[in-house]
Amino acid sequence: MIEPSRTERMQSTVDLPLHPSQAWFLHEMRPAMLNPNRWNLYRVLQLPPGATVDLAREAARAAWHRHEALRASFVYDGQTWRQRILNAATPLPFQAMDLARLEVAKLPEAMAVIIEQAQGALNITTGPLVKFIYVAVHADAEPYLLVMMHHLVSDGLSIWLLTNDLEAIIARRQAGKQDPPLRSAPYSTCVQALQDYASSPALLDELPYWTAQPWDDAIELASESPAEAGHVLRPWTSIAVVMEQEVAGAIIHAASRQGGSLEQMTLAIVMDAITTWGGGAVCVRLLKHGRDLVRGADGPALFSPRVQWTVGWFATAGVAILAPRGCLDRVTYVLRVAEWTTAAPNHGIGLNLLRWLAPPGSYSTAVNRMWAKSMLLFNYLGSVDEDLTKTSDTASPSGGMFDAQSRLPMHVRVAVSANKLMVILDYDSCALSRDAMAHLAELVQDMFWQYAKTLRGAV
Numbered sequence: 001m002i003e004p005s006r007t008e009r010m011q012s013t014v015d016l017p018l019h020p021s022q023a024w025f026l027h028e029m030r031p032a033m034l035n036p037n038r039w040n041l042y043r044v045l046q047l048p049p050g051a052t053v054d055l056a057r058e059a060a061r062a063a064w065h066r067h068e069a070l071r072a073s074f075v076y077d078g079q080t081w082r083q084r085i086l087n088a089a090t091p092l093p094f095q096a097m098d099l100a101r102l103e104v105a106k107l108p109e110a111m112a113v114i115i116e117q118a119q120g121a122l123n124i125t126t127g128p129l130v131k132f133i134y135v136a137v138h139a140d141a142e143p144y145l146l147v148m149m150h151h152l153v154s155d156g157l158s159i160w161l162l163t164n165d166l167e168a169i170i171a172r173r174q175a176g177k178q179d180p181p182l183r184s185a186p187y188s189t190c191v192q193a194l195q196d197y198a199s200s201p202a203l204l205d206e207l208p209y210w211t212a213q214p215w216d217d218a219i220e221l222a223s224e225s226p227a228e229a230g231h232v233l234r235p236w237t238s239i240a241v242v243m244e245q246e247v248a249g250a251i252i253h254a255a256s257r258q259g260g261s262l263e264q265m266t267l268a269i270v271m272d273a274i275t276t277w278g279g280g281a282v283c284v285r286l287l288k289h290g291r292d293l294v295r296g297a298d299g300p301a302l303f304s305p306r307v308q309w310t311v312g313w314f315a316t317a318g319v320a321i322l323a324p325r326g327c328l329d330r331v332t333y334v335l336r337v338a339e340w341t342t343a344a345p346n347h348g349i350g351l352n353l354l355r356w357l358a359p360p361g362s363y364s365t366a367v368n369r370m371w372a373k374s375m376l377l378f379n380y381l382g383s384v385d386e387d388l389t390k391t392s393d394t395a396s397p398s399g400g401m402f403d404a405q406s407r408l409p410m411h412v413r414v415a416v417s418a419n420k421l422m423v424i425l426d427y428d429s430c431a432l433s434r435d436a437m438a439h440l441a442e443l444v445q446d447m448f449w450q451y452a453k454t455l456r457g458a459v
Contacts, residue, residue, distance in 0.1 A: 013084060013085065013086055013087055014068075014084070014085040014188050015075070015082050015083070015084050015085075016082065016083045016084070016085060016188055016191045016192065016195075017082060017083075017191060017192070017194075017195040017357070018081060018082070018083060018191075018356075018357070019191065019194060019290075019312070019313055019314065019316070019357075020198075020316050020349075020352045020353055020355070020356040020357050021155075021290075021313050021314075021315060021316050021317075021352075022074075022081075022083065022152055022313055023081070023356035023357060024352075024356055025039070025151070025152060026074065026076075026081045026124075026152075027081070027356075030124075036124060037119075037120070037122050037123050037124055037150070038119045038120070038122075039150060039151045039152070040119050040122060040148055040149065040150055040151060041148075041149050041150075041151055041154055041155075041156065041159045042115060042118070042119075042146060042147060042148045042149065042159070043146075043147050043159055043160075043163045044111070044115075044144055044145070044146050044147075045144065045145045045146075045147065045163055045166065045167065046141075046142050046143075046144055047142050047143050047144065047145055047170065048142065048170065048171065048174065049142055050174060051142065051143060051170055051174070053096045053134045053136065053143075055170060055173060055174070056094075056096075056132070056134045056143070056145050056170070057092070057094050057096075057132075057134070058173070059166050059169040059170045059173065060092060060094050060132040060145075060166065061092050061094075062169050062179055063162060063165055063166055063169065064088065064092050064130075065088045066165070066182055066184070067162060067165075067184070067187065067310075067311040068085045068186065068187040068188055069085075069153040069154070069158070069187045069310075069311045069312040069313075070128075070129070070130045070149075070153065070162075070311065071085050071086040071087070071088065071090055071127070071128075072084065072085055072086075072127070072129055072152070072153050073086065073123075073124065073125060073126060073127035073128075073129065074124050074125055074152065075125065076125070083152075083191070085187070085188060086127065090127075092132070093121070093128035093130060093131050093132060094132045094133075094134070095131070095132070095133045095134070096133075096134040096135075096136070097114065097133060097134070097135050097136070098136045099135055099136060099137050099138075100136050100137060100138055100139070102137070102138070104138055104140075104141075107137060107138075111135070111144070111146075114133060114135065114146060115146065115148070118131050118133055118146060118148040119148060121148070122148065122149075122150045124150065124152065129149065129150040129152060129153045130147070130148065130149045130150070130153065130154075131146075131147075131148040131149075132145065132146070132147055133145070133146040133148070145166065147159065147162060147163055147166070149162070151313060152313055153311070153312060153313060154311065154312070154313060155289070155290075155312075155313050155314055155315035156315065156381075157289055157314075157315070158310075158311040158312055158313070158314070161184075161309055161310075161311055162311050165180070168180045183306060183309040184306055184307070184309040184310040184311065185303060185304040185305075185306035185307045185309075185310050186310075187310055187311065187312050189304075190303050190304075190307050190310055190312070190314075191312075193302055193303060194293070194302065194303075194353075194357070195357060197293070197295060197302055197353075198353045198354075198357035198358045199357075199358065199359055200295075202295050202296040202299065203350060203353055203354065203358055204354075204358075204361075204363070205296060206345050206346075206350040206351075206354070207354070207363055209344060209345060209350075210350070210351055210354075210367070210370055211366065213321055213370070214281065214321055215283070215321070215369075215370055215373055217280065217281040217321065217323070218280070218281050218282060218283040218321050218373045218375070219278055219279065219280035219281065219282065219375075220375060221274075221278050221282065221375045221376065221409055221410060221432070222375070222409035222410070222428065222431035222432050235428075235429045235430065236426060236427075236428065236429075237426070237427055237428075237429040237434070237437075238424055238425065238426045238427075239424070239425045239427075239437055239438070239441045240422055240423070240424050240425075241422065241423040241424075241425070241441050241444050241445050241448075242420060242421070242422050243420065243421040243422070243423075243445070243448050243452075244420060245419040245420065246452070247421070247448050247449055247452040248416075248419050248420050248421040249419045250452035250453075250455060250456045251265060251266070251269070251421060251448065251451065251452055251455065252416070252419070252421075253456075254452075254455035254456070261338075262380075262416065263380040263382075263414075264334070264337065264338045264341065265334055265451075266380065266414045266421065266423075267286070267337060267341070267378055267380070267414075268333055268334040268336075268337035268338070269334075269444075269447050269448055269451045270378070270412055270414070270423060270444060270447075271284070271322045271337060271378075272324075272325050272330075272333060272447055272451075273440065273443045273444045273446075273447040274376070274412075274440065275322065275323065275324035275325070276324060276325075276443065276447075277436075277439065277440045277443050280324065281321055281322060281323045281324065282321070282322055282375055282376065283319065283320075283321050283322075283373040283374045283375055284319070284320055284321075284322055284374060284375070284376050284377070284378050285317035285318070285319055285374045285376070285377045285378070285408070286317060286318045286319070286320060286341060286347070286348060286377075286378050287315055287316075287317050287377060287378065287379040287380070288315065288316055288317070288318050288347045288348075288349060289314060289315055290314040290315050290316035290349060291303060291307045291308060291310075291314050292347075293346050293349065294346060296345075316349050316352055317348075317349070317352055317374075317377060318341075318344060318346070318347040318348025318349045318351075318352065319344070319348045319351045319352070319370075319371070319374055320340055320341045320344060320348050321340070321373075322337060322340055322341075323340075329454075330450070330451055330454045330455070331454065331455065334451075351367065351370060351371060352371075354367045355367050355368065355371045374408065375408060375409060375410065376408055376409070376410040376411065376412060377408050377410075377411045377412070378412050378413075378414075379411065379412070379413045379414070380413075380414050381413055381414060381415040381416075382415070382416065383415075383416045383417065409427060409428045409431040409432055410425065410426065410427045410428070410432065411425075411426040411427075412424070412425060412426075413426070421448070423444050423448075425437060425440065425441060425444070
């Protein structure tokens with residue numbers, strides 16, 4: 001089959017299947033949300049000196065042409081959802097605002113209002129799902145460009161890719177140079193490759209691995225009192241646990257010296273605390289960037305290497321069952337958790353594909369039962385440049401409140417900044433009590449201290 005060229009795709013409207021995370025959102029999250037159009041990510045760029053509104057608009061237009069996912073909307077036919085990529089001639093969602101006469105002290109408040117209102121400009125079914133807003137400010141400061149994206153078309157990596165592309169385009173045009181070369185693989189090609197794999201026998205070959213997992217060992221973390229069970233609106237509460245330099249430095253140093261990843265090490269420490277607190281093994285969803293899938297156990301890569309620069313929602317949760325530490329020493333437990341989480345083919349993402357993208361089959365009931373066993377999501381945010389105290393406000397999309405069936409009872413996020421570590425515990429306060437979560441937070445803090453002491457001596 002001859003695939004259409006990038007130019008042909010830009011000139012036509014293309015219907016595509018979903019990614020697994022998009023299917024999860026549209027089928028499970030969206031019906032429970034008060035406003036599913038507000039599940040958004042954003043970045044605010046301070047533009048370089050001399051960056052005019054016309055330059056910002058043309059850079060946004062170039063990005064609009066270069067990245068197909070920006071032109072997506074979603075169509076429901078009564079049974080299934082599909083994403084539709086509009087042609088590049090669709091009007092650019094760009095707006096300019098002039099705050100030049102606003103007092104400097106009032107600028108942060110004004111920007112907060114602009115960000116809030118921009119979230120209301122996005123629409124899942126009609127589009128757009130991205131919004132560019134140029135903000136001119138007082139003469140002593142450079143203008144800003146707000147980029148607002150719905151999570152359906154962007155993960156955390158993608159919004160960084162897009163804004164980096166915008167900055168590069170603006171810088172090169174100011175210098176009188178051509179736009180930087182396009183490094184990404186076509187989004188539509190990547191989506192179709194994933195769907196083809198999800199419909200292939202190679203994915204079904206993963207089933208024996210999943211059916212052999214100890215699903216009966218996994219416990220439930222949440223319990224609701226009769227007074228809370230009928231709540232339609234579910235408050236989402238966060239507790240931040242910050243490890244200061246002494247503890248954080250020991251953990252970071254140990255991960256570096258042992259040749260492992262800080263993600264695996266912090267996962268092991270957090271899960272030691274949670275399995276101790278919960279009293280048993282926990283089925284956890286591990287958020288992965290989803291761009292390095294392979295066909296079969298040892299097959300070729302699913303995507304072109306250029307997918308690393310493709311904008312879209314590729315991040316996908318893999319699944320693992322993590323047992324309590326028991327009689328294992330802490331160093332061994334870190335190694336064992338690494339083994340458990342890397343043993344599954346494709347980082348455990350295959351179960352997600354079987355649940356949301358594979359055609360229904362005799363295995364569907366068992367797969368759904370396995371998927372329902374997961375109790376929490378672990379997301380390693382990595383190194384963040386901003387103040388860690390802001391992480392709990394900015395790292396999650398703004399989705400508001402949901403009903404009892406729309407999400408897991410707990411999300412755990414880990415962020416690193418300088419020589420600090422932060423663990424953010426987001427939880428459904430109708431299913432997990434404040435006292436219980438406060439106890440868990442104390443246990444996490446103590447567990448990091450214990451591991452720091454142990455690992456410092458082991459390295």
